[in-house]
Amino acid sequence: MKLDKDLVREILLQVEANPDPMGWTELEFPGRSDEDVAYQVENLNEAGFLHADNLTSSSGYDWRAKQLTYEGHEFLETVRDPEIWRDTKEAAKKIGSSSVEVLFEIGKNFVKQKLAEHGVHLP
Secondary structure, eight states: OOOOHHHHHHHHHHHHHOSOTTSOOOOOOTTOOHHHHHHHHHHHHHTTSEEEEEOOBTTBOOEEEEEEOHHHHHHHHHHOSHHHHHHHHHHHHHHTOOOHHHHHHHHHHHHHHHHHHTTOOOO
């Protein structure tokens, strides 16, 4: 299975919108298999972007998202803007990398560029 950049972002948005930080977020994506969603959740958990529980059993592969970590919130704030997200994905495609950490760093650079266009310069 491959990391799905768009699904990763959508998962983070849905988890952020969950009003119950102690319960699991019911993630529903039409046209996506439960296994694909679970795989993305597992990777986001490993990357430290969200807290999740491994509920895999003999009945199937299952990871459930609970809440975003600080890193997850930071990543989401970086790529929330659709224009920055599009530019981030395009840049990642050009270099042939799509790890969550690489997407985060690319997104940060686009945010810095946008701030510089408005006269704000960060190191």
